[in-house]
Amino acid sequence: MDLSNAPPTSKPQGVESEELVYAAAVLILSEDLYPRKLEIIREYIQNGSDALDEFMSIADYIEDRSEPLIKISIQGRSLLIYDNGIGMGEEEIAKLKRIAYSEKKVGEEAGYKGIGRLAGIAVADKLKVSSTSYGDPRLYYFEFRAKDMREDISEKKKVGFQEPASKVINRHTEMGWTDIDPEAHYTLVELRDIRQSYDELLDPAQLKDYIGDIGPVDFAPEPEFSHGTLISQELAQNVPDYSPKNMYLSGPGFERQRIYKPYNDGMCVAKPYFIDIPNPQNPSELLAFCWYAAKGKQMLNKVRPVGRIFSVDGGPKDKHRLAGLAYKLFGFTIGDRTLPQRTLWTTTVQRAQWFTGEIHIIDKSITPTTDRSNFVENESRVRFYEAAPAISRKLNKLAQQISDDRKTHDDAEKIGKKFDSYKERLLTGRIETGELKTIREDINESLEILRRRSTKCKDGDIARYQKEISDLGRSVQEELKNPKLLKAAGSVADVADELKMPSKARKVFQIIMDTLAAHYKEDKEEYYRVVAKIYSALRKRY
Amino acid sequence: MKLPRLQTAFETNPNKDFIRSKYDKPWIEHWHHERGMLLKYLGLPAREMLDILEWQHFLGRFTTIEREENEQHLMFLKANVKDVEHRLYSLYGEFDKILLAGRDRYGNTPEWPYDLVNLDYFGGFIYPGLARPKALKKLIQNQGTYESSFLLIVTQHLRDGDSIGEKREFLEDLRRMLKNGIYDNALHPGIDEIIDWYLGANIPDAARQGLYLNCFLRDCGEAEQFDVKCRPAIVYSGTGRSWMIHFTTEFRFKPGIGHRASSVQSLVELINLGLREVGNGKFVEGRFVQPQL
Numbered sequence: 001m002d003l004s005n006a007p008p009t010s011k012p013q014g015v016e017s018e019e020l021v022y023a024a025a026v027l028i029l030s031e032d033l034y035p036r037k038l039e040i041i042r043e044y045i046q047n048g049s050d051a052l053d054e055f056m057s058i059a060d061y062i063e064d065r066s067e068p069l070i071k072i073s074i075q076g077r078s079l080l081i082y083d084n085g086i087g088m089g090e091e092e093i094a095k096l097k098r099i100a101y102s103e104k105k106v107g108e109e110a111g112y113k114g115i116g117r118l119a120g121i122a123v124a125d126k127l128k129v130s131s132t133s134y135g136d137p138r139l140y141y142f143e144f145r146a147k148d149m150r151e152d153i154s155e156k157k158k159v160g161f162q163e164p165a166s167k168v169i170n171r172h173t174e175m176g177w178t179d180i181d182p183e184a185h186y187t188l189v190e191l192r193d194i195r196q197s198y199d200e201l202l203d204p205a206q207l208k209d210y211i212g213d214i215g216p217v218d219f220a221p222e223p224e225f226s227h228g229t230l231i232s233q234e235l236a237q238n239v240p241d242y243s244p245k246n247m248y249l250s251g252p253g254f255e256r257q258r259i260y261k262p263y264n265d266g267m268c269v270a271k272p273y274f275i276d277i278p279n280p281q282n283p284s285e286l287l288a289f290c291w292y293a294a295k296g297k298q299m300l301n302k303v304r305p306v307g308r309i310f311s312v313d314g315g316p317k318d319k320h321r322l323a324g325l326a327y328k329l330f331g332f333t334i335g336d337r338t339l340p341q342r343t344l345w346t347t348t349v350q351r352a353q354w355f356t357g358e359i360h361i362i363d364k365s366i367t368p369t370t371d372r373s374n375f376v377e378n379e380s381r382v383r384f385y386e387a388a389p390a391i392s393r394k395l396n397k398l399a400q401q402i403s404d405d406r407k408t409h410d411d412a413e414k415i416g417k418k419f420d421s422y423k424e425r426l427l428t429g430r431i432e433t434g435e436l437k438t439i440r441e442d443i444n445e446s447l448e449i450l451r452r453r454s455t456k457c458k459d460g461d462i463a464r465y466q467k468e469i470s471d472l473g474r475s476v477q478e479e480l481k482n483p484k485l486l487k488a489a490g491s492v493a494d495v496a497d498e499l500k501m502p503s504k505a506r507k508v509f510q511i512i513m514d515t516l517a518a519h520y521k522e523d524k525e526e527y528y529r530v531v532a533k534i535y536s537a538l539r540k541r542y
Numbered sequence: 543m544k545l546p547r548l549q550t551a552f553e554t555n556p557n558k559d560f561i562r563s564k565y566d567k568p569w570i571e572h573w574h575h576e577r578g579m580l581l582k583y584l585g586l587p588a589r590e591m592l593d594i595l596e597w598q599h600f601l602g603r604f605t606t607i608e609r610e611e612n613e614q615h616l617m618f619l620k621a622n623v624k625d626v627e628h629r630l631y632s633l634y635g636e637f638d639k640i641l642l643a644g645r646d647r648y649g650n651t652p653e654w655p656y657d658l659v660n661l662d663y664f665g666g667f668i669y670p671g672l673a674r675p676k677a678l679k680k681l682i683q684n685q686g687t688y689e690s691s692f693l694l695i696v697t698q699h700l701r702d703g704d705s706i707g708e709k710r711e712f713l714e715d716l717r718r719m720l721k722n723g724i725y726d727n728a729l730h731p732g733i734d735e736i737i738d739w740y741l742g743a744n745i746p747d748a749a750r751q752g753l754y755l756n757c758f759l760r761d762c763g764e765a766e767q768f769d770v771k772c773r774p775a776i777v778y779s780g781t782g783r784s785w786m787i788h789f790t791t792e793f794r795f796k797p798g799i800g801h802r803a804s805s806v807q808s809l810v811e812l813i814n815l816g817l818r819e820v821g822n823g824k825f826v827e828g829r830f831v832q833p834q835l
Contacts, residue, residue, distance in 0.1 A: 076632065177548060
């Protein structure tokens with residue numbers, strides 16, 4: 001139809017009352033949005049978090065000193081999410097029926113699309129909401145009978161009858177009020193009769209892990225996680241909206257616990273570091289702020305980056321769940337830990353997994369997609385993705401350094417043990433004259449390895465340690481230089497002397513030992529084991 | 543848009559408040575000290591959970607039973623607001639059915655045993671099918687299985703003429719029992735007098751119900767090896783002009799006896815407990831005085 005010559009009008013003529021959305025759309029919108037059903041709880045936490053932020057902006061004014069919190073609990077087949085935030089008034093409760101309606105502002109609050117409020121109908125037979133706002137003497141109640149609606153739609157479809165969405169929603173929702181203390185302010189959401197196939201929503205352990213990973217919660221305090229305070233302080237200073245929420249979880253057989261980010265000292269997290277991502281057009285403005293830490297290991301009495309994939313306790317599926325960085329927006333995780341890897345790393349992608357951490361988006365014109373799996377494609381995202389590879393460049397470079405430092409440490413440690421053993425054998429006269437050549441060669445090779453490592457090592461402690469080991473090696477080497485003196489001092493044994501071998505036999509014996517040394521060049525330990533057996537057998541026999 | 547006002551299923555009143563905070567609370571505190579631990583509660587507290595909140599310092603975890611979905615939702619809300627949701631374990635369904643079937647509508651089971659059971663029933667005690675007495679018996683049996691002493695508080699509606707036949711039968715049984723060599727009839731000429739008094743048409747049902755339920759609890763308890771100590775039943779005017787009757791009974795398990803227990807409180811002492819009355823939020827003089835044995 002050519003509309004180019006149609007008269008300008010704001011409404012198409014004659015179609016004002018035509019219903020454009022049908023009931024099944026509500027089910028499609030809710031059910032298909034959340035392939036992983038645990039994500040549904042994020043929607044309610046997000047609403048709770050926004051409500052807390054809003055209330056905190058007036059809490060001082062009304063001198064309310066209550067602890068702002070979100071509590072999640074499980075009762076029967078109900079999942080309950082409670083917050084003591086700003087609460088909802090009559091108008092807002094009435095608007096809960098509206099699909100994709102939101103008065104939240106983009107860039108100011110975590111949720112803004114108006115879909116998540118009804119997310120629960122995808123998993124529960126009923127959604128119940130009770131809420132009151134400060135100053136309102138009424139507690140409002142809202143109920144959405146999702147199962148009834150599903151059955152209703154399905155029955156009508158069987159006979160080819162499709163009803164408009166509004167009519168069906170109105171039939172299966174109910175609202176009311178009762179009196180309440182006007183100073184009360186809170187919201188309780190109950191996802192009632194959660195269907196059997198979504199039992200993960202009733203599993204406190206899974207909820208705790210999930211919320212800790214994706215929610216706007218703080219780090220566990222010391223002594224549980226000793227780096228938490230530092231990271232929190234840095235985030236609070238650099239991320240303007242950083243406001244972790246106090247969240248608690250309780251359920252059957254699960255004592256109430258405060259939920260924290262999933263880090264603890266048992267994971268051996270190395271010292272965290274931070275990266276600013278400034279706006280290339282205006283360097284004084286930050287687009288994002290990142291904290292990261294590598295997997296650590298106890299080296300020289302300190303946890304140092306180890307240069308391996310960040311792993312935690314757990315089975316093969318869970319072991320690497322914290323490997324990689326996570327994007328955070330308003331404290332909520334966007335996408336999974338592969339998203340920064342996919343968007344910021346172009347080479348040595350696996351190095352991204354050596355680290356754990358978060359990239360907090362400060363530029364709020366970067367918005368998440370509805371399913372929170374990525375960011376909406378817009379100019380801000382483009383600008384961010386242009387600036388943020390600074391993170392991958394820095395971490396890749398750091399990964400190389402970690403690798404070099406760790407190898408220096410590991411080699412120095414291994415070689416140090418060897419030098420100690422030579423030293424100890426020298427002191428107890430357990431080095432055979434026939435081994436001297438091989439040992440001297442071995443020490444030379446080891447010193448060369450340490451020298452090569454030292455040129456790449458940047459960790460002062462490890463460099464000093466490497467030097468100590470090298471010095472030890474050189475001192476042993478020095479002592480081994482004069483076999484006659486060693487023999488006189490009783491520092492070496494000589495089986496040829498003990499057996500009174502004639503000169504020809506001595507030469508033959510030395511050829512055999514040299515041949516063995518050449519044969520076991522790559523496996524010195526085996527060499528020493530074999531020759532020890534030979535010396536022992538000779539001494540026993542003769 | 544004008545939203546409708548929600549119906550309120552429960553309201554307290556000064557008499558109920560008095561019994562909860564001035565009469566039951568000291569018993570519960572005493573029981574808490576005697577048991578030397580926080581008490582595990584089972585009850586029907588309704589959405590306001592006034593009893594739990596009043597006694598919460600003596601309670602550990604509490605199991606509630608609620609049969610109305612919206613009431614249960616509002617109970618969850620109250621528990622969160624009062625910051626006790628982590629101690630709450632709420633079963634959904636009729637108390638009698640849950641006790642008899644052992645599980646609620648979701649298949650969840652009570653966390654036996656309990657130290658304090660508070661049954662503030664809606665309605666009377668004896669219904670067709672006797673589900674309520676059966677459930678109460680089952681409760682006592684379960685506690686006996688765990689050899690666990692407990693304090694039982696029962697509140698119910700009083701309806702004159704309610705199951706009068708059942709109570710008449712009980713009183714005649716009681717007459718026979720009292721006369722049957724347990725006590726010397728010659729020494730207690732008042733047995734007929736007192737039973738006839740309870741059977742009298744002008745006597746309010748409260749008197750019969752007080753004696754009936756206390757005897758019922760004693761009988762069930764002793765059968766499960768409990769030493770049962772009843773306290774006087776209390777009548778009071780509840781919400782909406784309904785008359786309520788309230789019982790507080792201690793069940794102390796007697797281990798190692800292997801047969802029916804015999805309570806320290808004698809049957810005569812129990813009969814003589816009589817009935818107390820609360821009005822205007824305090825104890826008042828009763829409108830009738832039953833004869834004593």
